[in-house]
Amino acid sequence: MKKAETTRLTILQKAFELIYVKGYLTTSIDDIIATTEVTKGAFYYHFKTKDEMGLAIINDILKPTLISSFIQPLQNEQNPIDAIYNLMDNLLMKNEFLKVEYGCPASNFTQEMTPWNADFNNALNELTKQWTKVMTATIEKGKKNGFIREDVNAKQVTLFVMSGYWGIRNFGKLENSKKVYLPYLKELKSYLNSLK
Amino acid sequence: MKKAETTRLTILQKAFELIYVKGYLTTSIDDIIATTEVTKGAFYYHFKTKDEMGLAIINDILKPTLISSFIQPLQNEQNPIDAIYNLMDNLLMKNEFLKVEYGCPASNFTQEMTPWNADFNNALNELTKQWTKVMTATIEKGKKNGFIREDVNAKQVTLFVMSGYWGIRNFGKLENSKKVYLPYLKELKSYLNSLK
DNA sequence: CATAAAAGATACCGTTTAGTATTTTTGCAA
DNA sequence: TTGCAAAAATACTAAACGGTATCTTTTATG
Numbered sequence: 428m429k430k431a432e433t434t435r436l437t438i439l440q441k442a443f444e445l446i447y448v449k450g451y452l453t454t455s456i457d458d459i460i461a462t463t464e465v466t467k468g469a470f471y472y473h474f475k476t477k478d479e480m481g482l483a484i485i486n487d488i489l490k491p492t493l494i495s496s497f498i499q500p501l502q503n504e505q506n507p508i509d510a511i512y513n514l515m516d517n518l519l520m521k522n523e524f525l526k527v528e529y530g531c532p533a534s535n536f537t538q539e540m541t542p543w544n545a546d547f548n549n550a551l552n553e554l555t556k557q558w559t560k561v562m563t564a565t566i567e568k569g570k571k572n573g574f575i576r577e578d579v580n581a582k583q584v585t586l587f588v589m590s591g592y593w594g595i596r597n598f599g600k601l602e603n604s605k606k607v608y609l610p611y612l613k614e615l616k617s618y619l620n621s622l623k
Numbered sequence: 624m625k626k627a628e629t630t631r632l633t634i635l636q637k638a639f640e641l642i643y644v645k646g647y648l649t650t651s652i653d654d655i656i657a658t659t660e661v662t663k664g665a666f667y668y669h670f671k672t673k674d675e676m677g678l679a680i681i682n683d684i685l686k687p688t689l690i691s692s693f694i695q696p697l698q699n700e701q702n703p704i705d706a707i708y709n710l711m712d713n714l715l716m717k718n719e720f721l722k723v724e725y726g727c728p729a730s731n732f733t734q735e736m737t738p739w740n741a742d743f744n745n746a747l748n749e750l751t752k753q754w755t756k757v758m759t760a761t762i763e764k765g766k767k768n769g770f771i772r773e774d775v776n777a778k779q780v781t782l783f784v785m786s787g788y789w790g791i792r793n794f795g796k797l798e799n800s801k802k803v804y805l806p807y808l809k810e811l812k813s814y815l816n817s818l819k
Numbered sequence: 820c821a822t823a824a825a826a827g828a829t830a831c832c833g834t835t836t837a838g839t840a841t842t843t844t845t846g847c848a849a
Numbered sequence: 850t851t852g853c854a855a856a857a858a859t860a861c862t863a864a865a866c867g868g869t870a871t872c873t874t875t876t877a878t879g
Contacts, residue, residue, distance in 0.1 A: 431826060450735065452648050455866065467868085469827045477867065530734065537797050538734040542645060542725060552797055580810070586803060587810035590790030597789045598782070601733050601748055607782060614776070614783035621817040626846085627856060652837065663838085665857045673837065 435473045436487075438463050442480060443488050447532050451481060451539050478544065485550045489532060492524055493554060498561050507569035508619045511562065511588060515615060519595070519608040527608075530600035534593050559585050579622050591615065631669045632683075634659050638676060639684045643728050647677060647735050674740065681746045685728060688720055689750060694757050703765030704815045707758065707784060711811060715791070715804040723804075726796035730789050755781050775818050787811065 441463040445454045456477055460470050474480040500517065504510035518525060525531060533554055540547035559582075566581035595611045637659040641650045652673055656666050670676040696713065700706035714721060721727060729750055736743035755778075762777035791807045 434826080450648070452646070456868085457866080466828045468829070468871095471868070472826060534793060535734060537793060538726065538731060539646065541796055541799075543649070548797065555794075555797065580806070583806040583810040586791070586794070586806050587787060587814065590788075590794060590807060591783060591786045592790060593793045594786030594789030594791075595782070597730060597733060597793075598751075598786060601744065601751065610776070610779040610782050611786060614779040618783065618814055618817070621814070630856085651835075653835080662858045664842095664859070667838070668856060671838095 431473070434465060434469060438465055438470060438473060439480070439484055439488050443484050443532075446481075446484065447526075447529050447535070451536065478546070481540075482546055482550055485536065485547065485554075489536075490554060493533060494557070496522055496524065497558050501561050501565045505572065506574045507565045508574060508622065510565055512612075512616055512619055515588075515592060516612055518592070519599075519612065520605065525596075527599045527605050528603045531593065531596040534596060555589070558589065562588065575622050584622065588615070627669075630661055630665060634661055634666060634669060635676070635680055635684050639680050639728075642677075642680065643722075643725050643731070647732065674742070677736075678742055678746060681732065681743065681750075685732075686746075686750060689729060690753070692718055692720065693754050697757050697761045700761075701765075701768065702770045703761045704770060704818065706761055708808070708812055708815055711784075711788060712808055714788070715795075715808065716801065721792075723795045723801050724799045727789065727792040730792055751785070754785065758784065771818050780818065784811070 438459065442454070442459045445458055445462060449458075456467065456470060459465075460467055470480075474483065496518065497514070500514045501510050504513065529535070533551060536547060537551050541551075562585045563581045566575060566579070566584055569575040570577055570579065570581070591611070595608065598607045598611075599605060634655065638650070638655045641654055641658060645654075652663065652666060656663055666676075670679065692714065693710070696710045697706050700709065725731070729747060732743060733747050736747075758781040759777045762771060762775070762780055765771040766773055766775065766777070787807070791804065794803045794807075795801060
Protein backbone atom coordinates (compact mmCIF):
# COMPACT_ATOMS: atom_id res chain seq x y z
CA MET A 428 0.00 0.00 0.00
CA LYS A 429 2.92 2.30 0.55
CA LYS A 430 5.00 1.56 -2.48
CA ALA A 431 1.98 2.22 -4.64
CA GLU A 432 1.41 5.63 -3.10
CA THR A 433 5.04 6.45 -3.74
CA THR A 434 4.93 5.61 -7.43
CA ARG A 435 1.69 7.51 -7.79
CA LEU A 436 3.30 10.57 -6.31
CA THR A 437 6.45 10.33 -8.40
CA ILE A 438 4.31 10.02 -11.51
CA LEU A 439 2.41 13.15 -10.52
CA GLN A 440 5.52 15.11 -9.63
CA LYS A 441 7.55 14.22 -12.68
CA ALA A 442 4.52 14.66 -14.91
CA PHE A 443 3.93 18.07 -13.40
CA GLU A 444 7.50 19.13 -14.14
CA LEU A 445 7.19 18.02 -17.74
CA ILE A 446 3.81 19.67 -18.18
CA TYR A 447 4.96 22.88 -16.51
CA VAL A 448 7.76 23.08 -19.06
CA LYS A 449 6.16 21.70 -22.21
CA GLY A 450 2.45 22.12 -21.68
CA TYR A 451 -0.20 19.50 -21.04
CA LEU A 452 -1.13 18.58 -24.58
CA THR A 453 2.42 18.29 -25.85
CA THR A 454 3.43 16.06 -22.97
CA SER A 455 2.57 12.52 -23.97
CA ILE A 456 2.08 9.65 -21.60
CA ASP A 457 5.09 8.04 -23.22
CA ASP A 458 7.10 11.12 -22.24
CA ILE A 459 5.89 10.81 -18.68
CA ILE A 460 6.58 7.12 -18.27
CA ALA A 461 9.98 7.59 -19.90
CA THR A 462 11.18 10.19 -17.40
CA THR A 463 9.56 8.54 -14.41
CA GLU A 464 10.87 5.15 -15.45
CA VAL A 465 7.46 3.72 -14.77
CA THR A 466 5.74 1.53 -17.29
CA LYS A 467 2.50 2.20 -19.05
CA GLY A 468 0.81 -0.57 -17.15
CA ALA A 469 1.75 1.05 -13.88
CA PHE A 470 0.59 4.40 -15.13
CA TYR A 471 -2.83 3.11 -16.11
CA TYR A 472 -3.07 1.19 -12.90
CA HIS A 473 -3.00 4.47 -11.00
CA PHE A 474 -4.95 6.67 -13.40
CA LYS A 475 -7.88 5.78 -15.61
CA THR A 476 -7.03 8.39 -18.23
CA LYS A 477 -4.50 11.10 -18.93
CA ASP A 478 -7.04 13.74 -17.92
CA GLU A 479 -7.64 12.03 -14.59
CA MET A 480 -3.93 12.36 -13.95
CA GLY A 481 -4.07 16.02 -15.04
CA LEU A 482 -6.75 16.72 -12.48
CA ALA A 483 -4.78 14.84 -9.85
CA ILE A 484 -1.85 17.12 -10.57
CA ILE A 485 -4.01 20.15 -9.94
CA ASN A 486 -5.55 18.77 -6.76
CA ASP A 487 -2.63 16.88 -5.24
CA ILE A 488 0.37 18.93 -6.40
CA LEU A 489 -0.67 22.38 -7.51
CA LYS A 490 -3.34 23.06 -4.92
CA PRO A 491 -1.32 22.39 -1.75
CA THR A 492 1.71 24.14 -3.16
CA LEU A 493 -0.19 27.21 -4.23
CA ILE A 494 -2.10 27.39 -0.99
CA SER A 495 1.13 27.47 0.96
CA SER A 496 2.78 30.07 -1.25
CA PHE A 497 -0.14 32.20 -2.43
CA ILE A 498 -2.59 32.11 0.43
CA GLN A 499 -0.90 31.41 3.73
CA PRO A 500 1.57 34.32 3.43
CA LEU A 501 -1.37 36.72 3.31
CA GLN A 502 -2.77 35.47 6.58
CA ASN A 503 0.31 36.12 8.65
CA GLU A 504 0.93 39.82 8.15
CA GLN A 505 -1.11 42.69 9.64
CA ASN A 506 -0.64 45.46 7.10
CA PRO A 507 -2.22 44.38 3.80
CA ILE A 508 0.04 46.68 1.79
CA ASP A 509 3.10 44.94 3.12
CA ALA A 510 1.39 41.58 2.94
CA ILE A 511 0.51 41.89 -0.73
CA TYR A 512 3.79 43.44 -1.75
CA ASN A 513 5.87 40.87 0.09
CA LEU A 514 3.74 38.08 -1.33
CA MET A 515 4.36 39.26 -4.88
CA ASP A 516 8.03 39.88 -4.26
CA ASN A 517 8.35 36.35 -2.95
CA LEU A 518 6.34 34.80 -5.75
CA LEU A 519 8.23 36.60 -8.48
CA MET A 520 11.75 36.88 -7.15
CA LYS A 521 12.28 34.20 -4.56
CA ASN A 522 9.92 31.28 -4.98
CA GLU A 523 11.79 28.26 -6.27
CA PHE A 524 8.74 26.36 -7.35
CA LEU A 525 7.80 28.99 -9.93
CA LYS A 526 10.24 29.50 -12.79
CA VAL A 527 10.28 32.64 -14.92
CA GLU A 528 10.73 30.91 -18.22
CA TYR A 529 7.69 28.71 -17.77
CA GLY A 530 5.23 31.21 -16.34
CA CYS A 531 2.71 30.42 -13.64
CA PRO A 532 1.58 26.79 -13.74
CA ALA A 533 -1.99 27.64 -12.78
CA SER A 534 -2.15 30.26 -15.48
CA ASN A 535 -0.65 27.90 -18.03
CA PHE A 536 -3.17 25.23 -17.26
CA THR A 537 -5.96 27.76 -17.53
CA GLN A 538 -4.84 29.01 -20.91
CA GLU A 539 -4.42 25.55 -22.29
CA MET A 540 -7.35 23.62 -20.90
CA THR A 541 -10.09 26.15 -20.33
CA PRO A 542 -11.51 26.25 -23.85
CA TRP A 543 -12.42 22.61 -23.97
CA ASN A 544 -12.24 20.91 -20.59
CA ALA A 545 -14.77 21.92 -17.98
CA ASP A 546 -13.30 19.79 -15.19
CA PHE A 547 -9.94 21.50 -15.37
CA ASN A 548 -11.75 24.79 -15.52
CA ASN A 549 -13.60 24.14 -12.30
CA ALA A 550 -10.55 22.92 -10.47
CA LEU A 551 -8.59 26.00 -11.45
CA ASN A 552 -11.45 28.36 -10.81
CA GLU A 553 -11.68 27.10 -7.27
CA LEU A 554 -8.02 27.89 -6.73
CA THR A 555 -8.33 31.48 -7.87
CA LYS A 556 -11.55 31.93 -5.92
CA GLN A 557 -9.74 30.94 -2.75
CA TRP A 558 -6.95 33.36 -3.49
CA THR A 559 -9.44 36.13 -4.20
CA LYS A 560 -11.30 35.47 -1.00
CA VAL A 561 -8.25 35.59 1.23
CA MET A 562 -6.79 38.67 -0.41
CA THR A 563 -10.07 40.53 -0.20
CA ALA A 564 -10.40 39.62 3.47
CA THR A 565 -6.87 40.86 4.12
CA ILE A 566 -7.69 44.20 2.55
CA GLU A 567 -10.97 44.53 4.42
CA LYS A 568 -9.18 43.87 7.68
CA GLY A 569 -6.63 46.49 6.72
CA LYS A 570 -9.41 49.01 6.20
CA LYS A 571 -10.69 48.41 9.70
CA ASN A 572 -7.23 48.70 11.20
CA GLY A 573 -6.55 51.97 9.39
CA PHE A 574 -3.91 50.67 6.98
CA ILE A 575 -6.14 51.29 3.95
CA ARG A 576 -8.53 54.12 3.02
CA GLU A 577 -12.17 53.42 3.77
CA ASP A 578 -13.34 54.21 0.23
CA VAL A 579 -11.14 51.51 -1.31
CA ASN A 580 -13.07 48.66 -2.92
CA ALA A 581 -11.38 45.51 -1.67
CA LYS A 582 -12.68 43.21 -4.37
CA GLN A 583 -11.69 45.59 -7.11
CA VAL A 584 -8.21 45.95 -5.75
CA THR A 585 -7.87 42.19 -5.42
CA LEU A 586 -8.88 41.64 -9.02
CA PHE A 587 -6.57 44.40 -10.17
CA VAL A 588 -3.60 43.03 -8.26
CA MET A 589 -4.20 39.44 -9.30
CA SER A 590 -4.57 40.41 -12.93
CA GLY A 591 -1.28 42.24 -12.74
CA TYR A 592 0.40 39.18 -11.32
CA TRP A 593 -0.92 36.85 -14.02
CA GLY A 594 0.05 39.31 -16.68
CA ILE A 595 3.56 39.98 -15.48
CA ARG A 596 4.23 36.27 -15.31
CA ASN A 597 3.20 36.11 -18.94
CA PHE A 598 5.68 38.87 -19.69
CA GLY A 599 8.45 37.12 -17.82
CA LYS A 600 7.76 34.00 -19.80
CA LEU A 601 7.76 35.87 -23.09
CA GLU A 602 11.00 37.71 -22.38
CA ASN A 603 12.43 34.81 -20.46
CA SER A 604 13.88 37.10 -17.84
CA LYS A 605 13.13 38.23 -14.32
CA LYS A 606 14.18 41.74 -15.33
CA VAL A 607 10.61 42.79 -16.03
CA TYR A 608 9.63 41.83 -12.52
CA LEU A 609 11.56 44.69 -10.91
CA PRO A 610 9.79 47.66 -12.54
CA TYR A 611 6.52 45.82 -12.08
CA LEU A 612 7.15 45.45 -8.37
CA LYS A 613 8.13 49.10 -8.07
CA GLU A 614 4.93 50.25 -9.70
CA LEU A 615 2.92 47.79 -7.64
CA LYS A 616 4.38 49.34 -4.52
CA SER A 617 3.44 52.85 -5.53
CA TYR A 618 -0.03 51.67 -6.52
CA LEU A 619 -0.50 49.94 -3.17
CA ASN A 620 0.71 53.06 -1.37
CA SER A 621 -1.94 55.07 -3.18
CA LEU A 622 -4.50 53.01 -1.27
CA LYS A 623 -3.38 54.35 2.09
CA MET B 624 -2.23 35.22 -59.22
CA LYS B 625 -5.34 36.57 -57.57
CA LYS B 626 -7.28 33.42 -56.86
CA ALA B 627 -4.25 31.94 -55.15
CA GLU B 628 -3.91 34.95 -52.87
CA THR B 629 -7.56 34.59 -51.95
CA THR B 630 -7.30 30.94 -50.90
CA ARG B 631 -4.17 31.74 -48.95
CA LEU B 632 -6.02 34.42 -47.03
CA THR B 633 -9.09 32.30 -46.36
CA ILE B 634 -6.85 29.55 -45.04
CA LEU B 635 -5.17 32.02 -42.70
CA GLN B 636 -8.40 33.59 -41.52
CA LYS B 637 -10.31 30.39 -40.90
CA ALA B 638 -7.25 28.79 -39.34
CA PHE B 639 -6.88 31.76 -37.04
CA GLU B 640 -10.48 31.45 -35.89
CA LEU B 641 -10.04 27.77 -35.14
CA ILE B 642 -6.74 28.32 -33.34
CA TYR B 643 -8.12 31.24 -31.36
CA VAL B 644 -10.87 28.96 -30.09
CA LYS B 645 -9.13 25.61 -29.74
CA GLY B 646 -5.47 26.45 -29.47
CA TYR B 647 -2.68 25.93 -31.96
CA LEU B 648 -1.62 22.42 -31.05
CA THR B 649 -5.11 20.98 -30.85
CA THR B 650 -6.06 22.42 -34.19
CA SER B 651 -5.00 19.89 -36.81
CA ILE B 652 -4.37 20.63 -40.44
CA ASP B 653 -7.25 18.31 -41.20
CA ASP B 654 -9.46 20.53 -39.05
CA ILE B 655 -8.32 23.56 -40.96
CA ILE B 656 -8.83 22.16 -44.43
CA ALA B 657 -12.19 20.76 -43.37
CA THR B 658 -13.60 24.13 -42.33
CA THR B 659 -11.98 26.07 -45.15
CA GLU B 660 -13.10 23.49 -47.69
CA VAL B 661 -9.62 23.58 -49.15
CA THR B 662 -7.72 20.40 -49.84
CA LYS B 663 -4.46 19.33 -48.31
CA GLY B 664 -2.73 19.78 -51.61
CA ALA B 665 -3.80 23.39 -51.72
CA PHE B 666 -2.75 23.90 -48.12
CA TYR B 667 0.73 22.57 -48.68
CA TYR B 668 1.01 24.48 -51.89
CA HIS B 669 0.73 27.69 -49.89
CA PHE B 670 2.58 26.70 -46.72
CA LYS B 671 5.58 24.45 -46.33
CA THR B 672 4.70 23.42 -42.78
CA LYS B 673 2.06 24.01 -40.16
CA ASP B 674 4.40 26.30 -38.26
CA GLU B 675 5.02 28.41 -41.35
CA MET B 676 1.28 28.94 -41.50
CA GLY B 677 1.27 29.76 -37.79
CA LEU B 678 3.85 32.48 -38.30
CA ALA B 679 1.89 33.77 -41.28
CA ILE B 680 -1.14 34.06 -39.03
CA ILE B 681 0.83 36.18 -36.60
CA ASN B 682 2.35 38.38 -39.27
CA ASP B 683 -0.51 38.67 -41.74
CA ILE B 684 -3.57 38.48 -39.50
CA LEU B 685 -2.70 39.16 -35.89
CA LYS B 686 -0.16 41.91 -36.38
CA PRO B 687 -2.20 44.29 -38.54
CA THR B 688 -5.31 43.70 -36.45
CA LEU B 689 -3.57 44.27 -33.16
CA ILE B 690 -1.77 47.33 -34.43
CA SER B 691 -5.05 48.92 -35.42
CA SER B 692 -6.78 48.07 -32.15
CA PHE B 693 -3.97 48.23 -29.60
CA ILE B 694 -1.62 50.85 -30.92
CA GLN B 695 -3.37 53.35 -33.16
CA PRO B 696 -6.02 54.30 -30.56
CA LEU B 697 -3.23 55.50 -28.28
CA GLN B 698 -1.87 57.88 -30.86
CA ASN B 699 -5.05 59.84 -31.36
CA GLU B 700 -5.87 61.10 -27.89
CA GLN B 701 -4.05 63.85 -25.99
CA ASN B 702 -4.62 62.92 -22.37
CA PRO B 703 -2.85 59.61 -21.70
CA ILE B 704 -5.17 58.80 -18.81
CA ASP B 705 -8.18 58.95 -21.08
CA ALA B 706 -6.27 57.33 -23.91
CA ILE B 707 -5.27 54.30 -21.87
CA TYR B 708 -8.60 53.93 -20.13
CA ASN B 709 -10.59 54.21 -23.35
CA LEU B 710 -8.25 51.79 -25.06
CA MET B 711 -8.80 49.18 -22.36
CA ASP B 712 -12.51 49.81 -22.26
CA ASN B 713 -12.68 49.27 -26.00
CA LEU B 714 -10.49 46.20 -25.97
CA LEU B 715 -12.38 44.53 -23.16
CA MET B 716 -15.96 45.63 -23.67
CA LYS B 717 -16.44 46.64 -27.27
CA ASN B 718 -13.88 45.03 -29.57
CA GLU B 719 -15.51 42.35 -31.69
CA PHE B 720 -12.31 40.69 -32.74
CA LEU B 721 -11.45 39.74 -29.17
CA LYS B 722 -13.82 37.35 -27.46
CA VAL B 723 -14.00 36.92 -23.68
CA GLU B 724 -14.23 33.17 -23.65
CA TYR B 725 -11.10 32.71 -25.71
CA GLY B 726 -8.85 35.29 -24.09
CA CYS B 727 -6.36 37.45 -25.94
CA PRO B 728 -5.02 35.71 -29.05
CA ALA B 729 -1.53 37.14 -28.61
CA SER B 730 -1.47 36.00 -25.03
CA ASN B 731 -2.76 32.56 -26.01
CA PHE B 732 -0.09 32.13 -28.61
CA THR B 733 2.53 33.20 -26.11
CA GLN B 734 1.41 30.72 -23.53
CA GLU B 735 1.23 27.88 -25.97
CA MET B 736 4.23 28.41 -28.19
CA THR B 737 6.79 30.16 -26.06
CA PRO B 738 8.30 27.15 -24.36
CA TRP B 739 9.45 25.49 -27.51
CA ASN B 740 9.26 27.68 -30.56
CA ALA B 741 11.67 30.59 -30.80
CA ASP B 742 10.24 31.99 -34.03
CA PHE B 743 6.79 32.45 -32.56
CA ASN B 744 8.42 33.94 -29.52
CA ASN B 745 10.20 36.59 -31.55
CA ALA B 746 7.15 37.50 -33.58
CA LEU B 747 5.07 37.95 -30.44
CA ASN B 748 7.79 39.76 -28.59
CA GLU B 749 7.96 42.32 -31.35
CA LEU B 750 4.25 42.98 -31.04
CA THR B 751 4.40 43.63 -27.32
CA LYS B 752 7.52 45.75 -27.73
CA GLN B 753 5.68 47.99 -30.15
CA TRP B 754 2.77 48.29 -27.79
CA THR B 755 5.11 49.11 -24.90
CA LYS B 756 6.89 51.73 -26.93
CA VAL B 757 3.77 53.57 -28.00
CA MET B 758 2.18 53.50 -24.57
CA THR B 759 5.34 54.75 -22.91
CA ALA B 760 5.59 57.58 -25.44
CA THR B 761 1.98 58.52 -24.78
CA ILE B 762 2.65 58.74 -21.07
CA GLU B 763 5.83 60.75 -21.55
CA LYS B 764 3.97 63.21 -23.72
CA GLY B 765 1.29 63.42 -21.06
CA LYS B 766 3.92 64.31 -18.49
CA LYS B 767 5.13 67.21 -20.60
CA ASN B 768 1.59 68.44 -21.17
CA GLY B 769 0.77 68.35 -17.48
CA PHE B 770 -1.66 65.47 -17.58
CA ILE B 771 0.61 63.23 -15.54
CA ARG B 772 2.86 63.87 -12.51
CA GLU B 773 6.51 64.43 -13.35
CA ASP B 774 7.75 61.77 -10.94
CA VAL B 775 5.79 59.01 -12.67
CA ASN B 776 7.93 56.37 -14.36
CA ALA B 777 6.39 55.88 -17.80
CA LYS B 778 7.91 52.50 -18.50
CA GLN B 779 6.91 51.15 -15.13
CA VAL B 780 3.35 52.31 -15.59
CA THR B 781 3.22 50.82 -19.08
CA LEU B 782 4.38 47.45 -17.83
CA PHE B 783 1.96 47.61 -14.93
CA VAL B 784 -0.98 48.47 -17.15
CA MET B 785 -0.14 45.90 -19.80
CA SER B 786 0.30 43.19 -17.20
CA GLY B 787 -3.09 44.00 -15.82
CA TYR B 788 -4.62 43.70 -19.26
CA TRP B 789 -3.07 40.31 -19.98
CA GLY B 790 -4.10 39.08 -16.59
CA ILE B 791 -7.69 40.23 -16.70
CA ARG B 792 -8.14 38.60 -20.09
CA ASN B 793 -7.01 35.38 -18.47
CA PHE B 794 -9.60 35.87 -15.77
CA GLY B 795 -12.32 36.53 -18.29
CA LYS B 796 -11.38 33.35 -20.08
CA LEU B 797 -11.40 31.37 -16.86
CA GLU B 798 -14.76 32.66 -15.69
CA ASN B 799 -16.08 32.90 -19.22
CA SER B 800 -17.76 36.20 -18.50
CA LYS B 801 -17.20 39.88 -19.14
CA LYS B 802 -18.39 40.55 -15.60
CA VAL B 803 -14.86 40.64 -14.23
CA TYR B 804 -13.95 43.35 -16.69
CA LEU B 805 -16.10 45.98 -14.99
CA PRO B 806 -14.47 46.05 -11.55
CA TYR B 807 -11.11 45.79 -13.28
CA LEU B 808 -11.84 48.86 -15.36
CA LYS B 809 -13.07 50.75 -12.31
CA GLU B 810 -9.88 50.05 -10.42
CA LEU B 811 -7.79 50.84 -13.49
CA LYS B 812 -9.46 54.24 -13.65
CA SER B 813 -8.70 55.04 -10.05
CA TYR B 814 -5.14 53.84 -10.50
CA LEU B 815 -4.68 55.99 -13.57
CA ASN B 816 -6.13 58.97 -11.74
CA SER B 817 -3.55 58.48 -9.01
CA LEU B 818 -0.93 59.36 -11.62
CA LYS B 819 -2.27 62.89 -12.03
C1' DC C 820 5.30 -20.56 3.38
C1' DA C 821 1.10 -20.72 0.61
C1' DT C 822 -2.06 -17.78 -1.65
C1' DA C 823 -4.73 -14.03 -3.32
C1' DA C 824 -4.72 -9.54 -4.37
C1' DA C 825 -2.14 -5.48 -5.52
C1' DA C 826 1.21 -3.47 -8.51
C1' DG C 827 3.78 -3.31 -12.49
C1' DA C 828 5.68 -4.84 -17.24
C1' DT C 829 5.02 -5.73 -22.19
C1' DA C 830 3.06 -5.98 -26.41
C1' DC C 831 -0.22 -4.26 -29.11
C1' DC C 832 -4.59 -1.88 -31.07
C1' DG C 833 -7.14 1.70 -33.49
C1' DT C 834 -6.82 6.42 -34.59
C1' DT C 835 -4.85 10.74 -35.64
C1' DT C 836 -1.09 13.37 -36.85
C1' DA C 837 2.03 16.22 -40.04
C1' DG C 838 3.75 15.74 -44.22
C1' DT C 839 4.62 13.67 -49.34
C1' DA C 840 4.00 11.87 -53.94
C1' DT C 841 1.29 11.84 -57.70
C1' DT C 842 -2.29 13.20 -60.51
C1' DT C 843 -5.70 16.42 -62.21
C1' DT C 844 -7.62 20.88 -63.18
C1' DT C 845 -7.30 25.74 -64.13
C1' DG C 846 -5.90 30.15 -66.21
C1' DC C 847 -3.54 32.42 -69.56
C1' DA C 848 -0.03 33.58 -73.24
C1' DA C 849 1.31 32.46 -77.88
C1' DT D 850 -6.61 25.82 -79.95
C1' DT D 851 -2.79 24.45 -77.91
C1' DG D 852 1.01 24.42 -74.56
C1' DC D 853 2.45 24.85 -70.05
C1' DA D 854 3.02 26.36 -65.57
C1' DA D 855 0.45 27.54 -61.50
C1' DA D 856 -2.94 25.84 -58.43
C1' DA D 857 -5.53 22.37 -56.39
C1' DA D 858 -7.28 17.61 -55.67
C1' DT D 859 -6.40 12.77 -54.31
C1' DA D 860 -4.21 9.11 -52.26
C1' DC D 861 -0.96 7.84 -49.47
C1' DT D 862 3.04 7.18 -45.63
C1' DA D 863 5.41 6.83 -41.31
C1' DA D 864 5.36 8.07 -36.82
C1' DA D 865 3.07 9.29 -32.58
C1' DC D 866 -0.79 9.26 -29.89
C1' DG D 867 -4.02 7.56 -25.94
C1' DG D 868 -5.65 3.56 -24.38
C1' DT D 869 -6.27 -1.78 -23.58
C1' DA D 870 -5.42 -6.69 -22.88
C1' DT D 871 -2.57 -9.84 -21.06
C1' DC D 872 0.99 -11.54 -18.57
C1' DT D 873 4.46 -11.39 -14.57
C1' DT D 874 6.22 -9.92 -10.23
C1' DT D 875 5.62 -8.01 -5.30
C1' DT D 876 3.48 -7.61 -1.23
C1' DA D 877 0.53 -8.38 2.64
C1' DT D 878 -1.75 -11.83 5.41
C1' DG D 879 -3.63 -16.44 7.04
